[in-house]
Amino acid sequence: MKTDEDKCSNEEMMPTDSAAKNASPAVKQTTAMMKVDDDEDNEPVSLTIVSWNISSAESSNVAPDPALRTREAPRLIREEILRSQPDVIALQETAYQSFGAEIFASSGYVSIGSQTALHTNEYVDLLVKRELANGARRISLQSFQMNELPAVAGIIALKNGTRIAIASLHLPHTKEAAPFREVLCGAIMEQLTSQNCDGIILTGDFNMRGFEDKTTEKLCGGKWKDAWKEATNTKTAKETKFTWNSRVNMYHGPENFQWTCRLDRCYVKSEKGTLKHFGLIGNQPVDGNGGDYLSDHYGIVVKCDFASSDSTLVNDAVSSVGDTISLFNTATNPSKGGSNAAALRAARLQRFENAASSSTNKPTTRDTKQKEVIEIDLDGDCVTSNSLESDRALAERLQREEMSAHRTFAENASQVDYSSARPGVFDTMRNKRAYLQDGNDQSHSGWGMLQQLVDQGSVSGQPFAQGGVPPFRDSHEQAWSSGGWVWVKNPQYAKDPKARVDKEDNVAKMSSEWKRLVESNVKITHRHLIDLATKHNVLDGKWLLYVKAEDIEKDWPKIRNAIIEGKLGSTAKISDTPDERGSHVVCIYCPNFLDKDDLLRVRRSISNDVGMYKTSVLRFKLDAVTYLNLYAKNQWKLKTTSYECGGKKDEECSTLISSWEKCTCATSDQCKRCYKPKEDSDKKDVYSIIGLKYSEAIATQGENVTLLREPENKHDPNAVKVVNSSGQLIGHIAKDKAAILSPKIKEMQEDLQSQNLKLVVEGTIISVSDGYQQSVKVEFKEISNEANDTEVEVIVLE
Structure with a gap:
């Protein structure tokens, strides 16, 4: 899906009637492909291709029932495609690697392969009818030291012996990425041309604008035929021109991306091929509901007739070692x-x-x-x-x-109501938890080499189009590009006990409650944001940094390496293009904004380990605020960052200052606004205990509770019971969580030679997930009373 709102040029050459004198009538659904009898092997064979960016088969923002649409989208997409009876299906933005293979298996299609695009986490897929799959082979698309080009390609043999090289591709978006599209498209065309087939078909989401037409058609020796121009007449060309029309298609909502463009294309190069038809699919609202479509793109249907081949060996390339699938x-x-x-x-x-x-x-x-x-x-x-x-x-x-x-x-x-979550949220969440995946799944190391070649002005001897600022890319194996950002992950972070991820369901629930809160017309404060995020366990957040464009080659590797080495958190990202001030935005993620010690640790590491912003104030923003689409100058005049730390007055980042609480330093030793961790010399041990199950009717978030060791418990001698302020039993901490807490309490009692000491832990329920989880931090500290009798004080850190 697109994140840019740049307008698309409408000044593309309209096909003439003479250019399409043999075209079949253009309709919104393609007709059945022409059948070829077994005794007509030398006659032209009709090949029907469907190409569609399906936007991860997610629900549109205006669907009546988003949850139902999410479940039914794969079936609806399949049915829409099969109406055209395609021989080849090219998909872009599939949610996972085997998506296309799975939903079309029962319909008689086989996947030649899938590949991630360079600018997104979604996949490109290419499927063919099972009878065409026999003897087909995948083409390895590697070029200028890139791991993989953003396409899947293969060779198929038609019934009359004609061999076709065909590719499904997904090129980077934004108007400024036109130079990259030229480079990538040319490289893919070169690979297909080198196969010496009777015909070449290149289809998919090109993300191209009108001014790129002439350049693209001249790439790799030229003679590329644009199916829309060749197979339509003046009337039908107008009806089928735009595959992106957000003036009508409100997939992203009624107020987003109000523009039109011909992003999806099909180019054919063959002396034996004649383009016969071009049409659209998915260009009608689902069940007639205005604005509600299956994808933000319309799919395209192309029919081309191919004459018989003069080749003596139809499948001469099938035996290629390593390429045959x-x-x-x-x-x-x-x-x-x-x-x-x-x-x-x-x-x-x-x-x-x-x-x-x-x-x-x-x-x-x-x-x-x-x-x-x-x-x-x-x-x-x-x-x-x-x-x-x-x-x-x-x-x-x-x-x-x-x-x-x-x-x-x-x-x-x-x-769960997913409709309140804004577009792009779940894609960002997938990137943030990339540290849980195999490193090869996310890396696109070829971008670094591509950037160097772009800087030199040529690739494979081809002149590089001038104009536009190439987006920043990182060639490190733990880095990848997605949605206008360069991401990096710590592959070992999954083993960290602090590792956690926000869940889509919780974000959707939080967004729904926020929507109801806004509609209630109450006075909204920053505290509402904190309470919503805490209630729904949406705890991710990030420190915000800004790197000048001229310093990006120097500063970003410091941040990237610190993430990989485990000095910061799980993931970080940097915008691939500078903002209007000439700076790139950097987000360094922390898993839990309630863990103030960890927030301070990361902030100090930015100064000490990364060597940046030692004398500058950095601000921390909750991901919940981003998910709710709140930015500066919002209608409630809310401050969108929740913490800040550092600056010339606090170069050591000793204090974490919250944005929503009042300072009580003058009257209290424990000011909630100005959080200072205990000195290391005073600390004994700090533990996080998670896992208490309790009923919302008995205990609620923020209520004071008491934790008592219960060695007489027959089921678990390590059990720790939890009671409320009235002495009512709320529940127990047991098993692995209690195995950490209870022995420590016992050990302290033995050290103090006070076996009868009743150790009481007091605190509040500070984090709730689905109403059934407690998180308490406990610090043990030895003190002496006036009678010089040793006691144990237990402090709960909120």
Whole structure:
């Protein structure tokens, strides 16, 4: 999906009637592809291609029931595509690697492969009909030392022997990225041209503007035919021109991105090919609801006739070692060791076949022969089995498992209103928890080399178009680019006991409650933001830094390396283009804004380990505030940052100052606004105890509670009981959490030789998740009373 609002040029050359004299009538749904009988192998063969950016199959902002739409979107997208009876399906912005393979498996399609785009976490996919998959092979798209170009390509052989190289691609967005699109498009065209096929088809989300047309058509020797220009006439060209029309398509809401553009395209280069049809799909609102569409893009349908090939060897490239893909066909193909995991799932799973519909259907049974289950390398995250199991039994078993898991998700989703969460929130959340994933899943190291080549003005000997500022990129293996940001992660952070992630459901619940709060017309304060975030356990936040454009090559590596080395937090990001002041925004994430000690630790590390902003005040912003779309100069005049620290008066960052509490330093030793951690010499141990289960009817957030060791508990001698201020039992801390707290209390009692000492821990419930979680920090400290009798004081840090 797009995040830029730059207008798109409408001054593209309109096709003439003569240029499309052979075009079929353009309709909003393509007609069935022309069939070719077995005895007509030398006749032209019609190939129908559908290409669509499906925006991760997420619900539109104006859907009547977003939760229901989220569940049904895969099915609705599949049905819309299949109406065109395509031979080839090119998808962009699929939510996960095997998405296309899974939802189209039952319809007779096989995935040639999938690949992440350079500027987003979503995938590009290319699927073909099963009969075309036999003998097909994937083309390795590597160029100018990049790991992978943002495309999936393969070679297919038509019935009449014609060999076609075809690619599905997704190029970077924004008007300023035009130079990058030229470089990437040219590199992909070179790779396809080098295959010496009878025809080349390049389709997908080009994100191009009108002024890029002539340059693109001349790349790699020229002679590229734009399907929209070639296969339409003056009338139909106007009807099918724009694949992005947010004046009508309100996928992102009625007030966002009011512009039109021809972002999605199909280019064909072949002396044997004749473009016959160009149309759109997904260009009608779902169920006639105005503004409600399946994606922010419309899909395109292209039909091209190809004459028979003069080649004597139709599949001469199939034996290319390392490039031939094992496409699994449940009916005809024998199993092969090392098959692609996505292809296995494509053949055996029907994840959304029935689960996405409102009613559950029984899997269709059929008699099939026994066969050996495919053996997959364990590194492919699939099980290996030599046992015999029928196709029918295997498909039904896996389908039951998938449907059961999907129903559980659907039941949970139906209880959450996602419509209040603004677009882009969940994508940001996926990036923040990237440290939980394999490093290779997110890295796009080729961008660094591409940046150098762009700076030099040429790539592979081709002149580089002038104009525009190339976005900043980082070639480090732990860095990647997504949504206008360069991200970096600490791959070891998942092992940190502080590691946690905000959950989409909680963000959606918080957003819904915020919406109700706004509609209530109460006076909104910063405290409301803190309470909402705490109540719904949306605790992520970030320190905000600003790096001047001229200092980015010097300062960003310091931040990146500190993240990777574990000196900061889990993730950080930097904007890939400077703002109007010429600075790049940097966000360094912390997992829990209630953990003031950790916030101070990270802030000090920015000064001491990174060597930046030692004498400057830095401000900390809750992610909850960002999720609620609150920025400076908001209508409530709320300050959007919650903490600040540092500056010339506090170079050591000794004090964390909150923005919503009053200073009581003059009257209290424990000022909540000016938080200072205890001196190291006074500290014994600090523990975080999480896991208390309690009833909201008995205890609520902010209520005072008392924790008592309970060695007489027969079920768990480490149990610690929790009572409220009235002495009522609220619940117990038990098992692994109690195993930390209780022995420490006992150890202190033994050290003090006071076995009968009744150790009381007092505090408040300071963090609630779904109403059933308590988080308390406890500090143990030895003191002496006036009678010189040793006692133990237990302080709870809020």
